[in-house]
Every structure is written in structure tokens, then in C-alpha cells.
Amino acid sequence: MDLYELLGLARGATLIEIKRSYRRLARKYHPDINPGDYAAEAHFKEITYAYETLTDPERRTKYDGAGYTGGEGADGVAFAFEGFDFSAGQTDAGGTIRDLFADVFTERNRSRSAAPQPGADLHQSLTLAFDESIHGVQRQVTLTRFDLCRSCQGAGQHRIAERNCSQCQGSGTLRSRHGSMVFSRACETCGGTGRITAVPCEACGGAGQEARTETIAVRIPAGVSDGSRIRVPEKGHAGLRGGRPGDLYITVRVQSHEMFRRDGNDLFVVVPVAVHEAALGAKIEVPAPDGVARVRVPPGTQSGQRFRVRGRGAPSPRNGERGDLVVEVKLVLPRVLDERSKELLREFGRINGEDVRK
Numbered sequence: 212m213d214l215y216e217l218l219g220l221a222r223g224a225t226l227i228e229i230k231r232s233y234r235r236l237a238r239k240y241h242p243d244i245n246p247g248d249y250a251a252e253a254h255f256k257e258i259t260y261a262y263e264t265l266t267d268p269e270r271r272t273k274y275d276g277a278g279y280t281g282g283e284g285a286d287g288v289a290f291a292f293e294g295f296d297f298s299a300g301q302t303d304a305g306g307t308i309r310d311l312f313a314d315v316f317t318e319r320n321r322s323r324s325a326a327p328q329p330g331a332d333l334h335q336s337l338t339l340a341f342d343e344s345i346h347g348v349q350r351q352v353t354l355t356r357f358d359l360c361r362s363c364q365g366a367g368q369h370r371i372a373e374r375n376c377s378q379c380q381g382s383g384t385l386r387s388r389h390g391s392m393v394f395s396r397a398c399e400t401c402g403g404t405g406r407i408t409a410v411p412c413e414a415c416g417g418a419g420q421e422a423r424t425e426t427i428a429v430r431i432p433a434g435v436s437d438g439s440r441i442r443v444p445e446k447g448h449a450g451l452r453g454g455r456p457g458d459l460y461i462t463v464r465v466q467s468h469e470m471f472r473r474d475g476n477d478l479f480v481v482v483p484v485a486v487h488e489a490a491l492g493a494k495i496e497v498p499a500p501d502g503v504a505r506v507r508v509p510p511g512t513q514s515g516q517r518f519r520v521r522g523r524g525a526p527s528p529r530n531g532e533r534g535d536l537v538v539e540v541k542l543v544l545p546r547v548l549d550e551r552s553k554e555l556l557r558e559f560g561r562i563n564g565e566d567v568r569k
Contacts, residue, residue, distance in 0.1 A: 214261040214274065222275070226266065233262040330357070330448035330457035337441075337461050339431065341468035345500045345525055347433030354427070354459065357420040357448040363412035365449065367419035373408050376401035420449055429461060434526035436473065437465040470498055476534025478524045483543045484508060497538050499523045506538050514542035 215222050218232045236258045238244065245251035264270045333356055339348065359365035375381035379398035383405035386395045397403030411417030429443060440460050447457025472479040482497045492510035496503045497520075504520050517539045524534030547553055 217261045327454040328451040329454045330450040332457040333447040333459045338464045344465045352429050355424045358423045360415035360421045362414035365419045367417045368409040381405040432528040434528040439463045476525045479537045481539045484540045516540045
């Protein structure tokens with residue numbers, strides 16, 4: 212019996228006739244009108260399915276033209292409607308339209324999963340000394356990731372001599388029941404061909420991947436700062452079915468330095484200066500990341516005053532351009548140990564009697 216006969220209509224029935232017939236039958240077989248009557252409930256589900264199909268223009272066109280309602284959609288999933296089978300009675304009932312759609316979505320997900328999928332990225336952290344971050348360094352990094360199976364080269368299967376598919380017994384199709392409705396679909400094991408030409412790889416269980424631990428050399432560029440991320444292409448998990456491998460991202464942690472403080476590409480350092488050097492002026496050597504730098508301290512320099520040395524800071528990891536070295540002066544008083552030094556300071560105070568607290 213086809214869907215038109217189920218509603219008591221002839222092919223070519225109008226939409227008004229379909230709706231009128233459905234309302235008439237629904238009033239007769241609705242579960243609320245027939246409580247406890249499972250046969251009436253099953254028949255109500257069948258006429259509801261017929262009504263939903265024949266009132267949907269696209270589904271009705273496919274049913275009229277090909278004899279099935281499922282068709283083949285964008286996902287390449289086909290369910291052929293083969294009619295109704297009431298021979299099993301109600302013991303095999305209980306299948307619903309929802310059950311059918313669940314099978315359709317399962318097939319669609321399986322179809323999507325057959326497409327190439329990129330591999331997932333890996334993330335690790337690496338701690339560097341301050342000097343290593345300034346000058347750059349090469350480090351060995353050990354990681355565990357999923358790589359292509361060496362046994363099947365990522366195919367997940369091995370070729371064998373052709374034979375009949377045991378899942379569908381060589382027919383290429385699988386039949387399923389939903390209540391009294393019978394549907395058929397292509398066998399997923401053999402792809403609808405009825406023949407098997409490959410078997411799953413035993414080494415990877417058909418996944419096409421295996422866990423592998425390896426150590427790789429990673430070059431950390433000069434000038435990398437705390438919190439920076441280094442990308443190592445294609446060192447993440449392998450992709451599936453020819454998909455691109457993921458990447459490895461290394462987050463850099465830089466240890467603090469006892470003298471230098473970094474802000475962007477500029478480096479800050481505090482340098483002790485004697486009183487007479489600050490008062491009279493002097494040329495002093497200060498520490499720099501690449502050795503020492505010479506700084507001129509002008510006469511009358513105050514504690515906390517800063518001087519900038521161009522191009523002696525940290526290099527940029529992008530273009531190598533260096534920041535500046537910022538030198539902050541910190542006045543250091545001498546230890547007064549003898550009377551001669553004390554007398555000189557008293558004389559200095561009498562000559563320069565300005566009240567510095569005003």
C-alpha cells in the first residue's frame with residue numbers, strides 16, 4: 212500500500228483533498244479517541260507520516276517521481292521507502308518517525324565524518340632565562356601526539372582480495388523497520404557495493420593514527436618576551452583522511468633578571484652613582500644586555516634622573532630592531548670613616564648652605 216492509498220486517495224489528489232482525508236482519519240484513529248488501542252495508534256502514526264510527506268511539495272515530488280520520500284540530500288544520504296509490512300503485528304512496532312530521523316541524522320554524521328578533518332593543535336610552555344630570551348636559543352621539546360599510523364600510512368585499512376560483504380550479505384543494502392514502515396539504505400560497511408576490498412588496520416584499529424612521542428628542536432628567536440607564543444607548523448596532531456596536521460604552540464615564560472626590567476623592547480637598569488660624580492659630572496660604564504654601555508652623567512645630576520641609550524635594549528623578534536637602554540641614577544653616599552672627610556663635608560655644607568627641604 213502506498214501513501215495515497217493509506218489516506219484513501221488517488222494519485223494526483225489536491226492539497227485540499229489530502230488535508231480533508233487526514234482530518235477524517237485522524238479523528239477516527241487518534242490515540243486520545245482510542246485509549247489503549249495500539250493498532251489504532253500505529254495506524255495514526257502511518258497516516259500522519261503520509262500526510263506530512265504529501266503536504267510537503269519537495270517530498271511529494273520526490274515520492275511521486277522516484278517512489279521514495281527520503282531522496283538523496285546534500286549529505287549523500289539516501290533512505291528508500293519500500294512500503295508497509297503489517298505481517299509482524301505489533302510486536303515489532305514502537306518505531307516512530309522520530310526513530311527514522313534519528314537514523315537519517317546518524318547516516319549524515321557518518322557521511323560528514325568521512326570528509327578530511329584537520330588535526331588538533333598542541334600547546335606547551337617553555338621557561339627561559341632572561342639572557343636566553345634576549346639572545347635567542349634552541350631548545351629540545353618532547354611531546355606526545357597522534358601521528359599517521361606507520362602500518363597503514365593513515366588509511367586506517369589494508370587492501371585485501373575482493374569478497375562479499377558479510378554485513379549485507381553482498382546485497383549492498385540494509386533494511387530497517389519503523390513500526391509497519393520498511394526502509395532500505397546503503398550498507399555503510401561496503402559503501403553500497405556489496406563487496407569488501409579492504410579490512411581495518413589492526414595496528415591502529417582503523418583510526419589511521421597512533422600515539423607517538425618525539426623530541427624536536429625548537430628555535431626561540433632573539434628578543435622573545437614573557438607570555439609570547441611560538442608557532443611550530445604541523446607539529447600538532449595528524450589530520451584524519453588527508454586533513455592538514457595541527458600546529459604546536461609554545462608559550463614562553465621568561466625568568467626575571469636581577470638588574471634589568473623589560474617594558475616592551477626597552478630595558479631599564481638602576482646604576483649607583485657617587486656624590487662627586489653626580490655633582491661634578493662623569494662618564495660611567497653601565498651594564499647592557501650585550502656587554503657594557505658608556506653613559507655621560509652631566510654635572511648636577513639628581514638621584515632618580517634617567518638617561519636613554521639608543522639601540523641597546525632588547526631586539527624585536529619580528530624585525531630585529533632594538534629598543535633602548537634606560538639608565539636610572541641612584542646616588543650613593545660615601546662611608547665617612549675619617550675626620551678629614553668629615554671636615555670637608557662640613558666645609559662643603561657651609562659653602563653650599565641652601566635648604567634642600569624648601
